[in-house]
């Protein structure tokens with residue numbers, strides 16, 4: 001099979017087995033694991049790699065801090081966290097890039113008595129599950145985090161210390177996955193975008209781009225919030241929308257936090273180069289990926305109220321990104337109902353960096369074995385989408 005150019009002339013490049021749409025963390029992780037398995041893959045990215053939410057993410061690998069209870073999603077996120085240390089080592093070896101994986105831990109601060117009671121409840125069930133978590137009274141917060149010593153800690157109602165939470169640099173992760181994929185034979189094209197799908201019966205046969213029709217055996221739709229528009233061309237009503245997030249990039253002149261500090265209203269994430277990310281807003285349904293004064297202002301206010309020492313940090317920049325989210329806020333990963341050779345992988349909401357590598361590995365496994373990891377059953381597209389036509393599943 002050969003790809004066809006806009007002029008109708010066959011191009012020299014052969015069609016790949018797998019065509020991935022979207023160069024964020026989900027698309028590049030999928031490309032990496034497919035290339036590792038020796039499968040031919042082409043990834044197309046409309047803009048540049050990590051142009052979407054993946055380029056803005058704070059990079060936390062934080063299942064425990066956000067989990068109110070134990071459920072299949074919590075289990076998924078724990079598995080996702082475990083992927084990162086070996087992947088970071090492999091990418092350093094293969095791509096020569098440090099994704100800045102660091103097990104910095106998270107100190108989740110309690111702001112008042114209600115917060116304290118809720119965090120202590122989480123401590124109990126997470127400890128009972130065998131996870132590491134420790135309660136720190138206000139006068140002990142400084143032992144863990146010097147910036148919270150003395151009066152700074154006594155303003156707070158204690159904290160939950162989660163030593164196994166970590167972080168990477170989202171943009172670095174995408175870059176390293178892309179470099180390692182290419183070294184293993186994957187093709188990546190930036191500045192090339194999918195306009196619509198071409199179908200025949202229950203199969204997708206190609207993706208229309210401004211340069212022509214790209215054919216493949218199997219397609220992976222990993223275009224973040226924009227996946228909805230492309231699915232619409234099938235037509236499938238994929239319920240993915242944006243939850244805008246804004247962050248401030250700061251730098252601490254007199255010592256950054258040692259750990260990630262999370263108050264429930266904002267977080268401070270100290271990066272390897274001394275930068276500190278203050279995040280993040282949650283603005284449902286907002287498609288405008290530009291920072292606003294109200295957005296960054298609300299972050300500054302939240303930080304200054306409870307972490308006043310952060311007031312001396314200098315401001316290096318402000319960013320915003322659009323988190324892809326489903327109505328139930330869980331990822332959508334699996335075969336598109338009605339289309340045998342189309343895989344949907346989106347809606348990772350607040351956890352795409354955490355779950356990207358696991359998602360990519362499991363998609364590559366599915367393509368090789370025909371079987372999905374059982375842990376994905378609750379996150380299938382089928383929970384939202386009906387088959388497009390009778391008998392075509």
Ligand SMILES: Cc1cc2nc3c(=O)[nH]c(=O)nc-3n(C[C@H](O)[C@H](O)[C@H](O)COP(=O)(O)OP(=O)(O)OC[C@H]3O[C@@H](n4cnc5c(N)ncnc54)[C@H](O)[C@@H]3O)c2cc1C
Nearest residue numbers: 022024046052053054058059060194224245351352353354
């Ligand atoms: C402020 C903020 C903080 C966050 N912090 C964290 C965190 O600490 N930890 C964590 O795990 N997650 C975090 N997230 C969430 C995480 O960033 C997302 O879940 C993840 O990046 C989604 O990845 P994706 O690949 O699905 O989408 P994206 O990164 O948005 O990538 C989609 C890509 O598809 C491309 N595209 C779109 N349409 C087309 C087309 N037609 N053809 C070709 N290409 C196309 C886009 O240009 C884009 O590059 C954060 C998000 C934000 C906004």
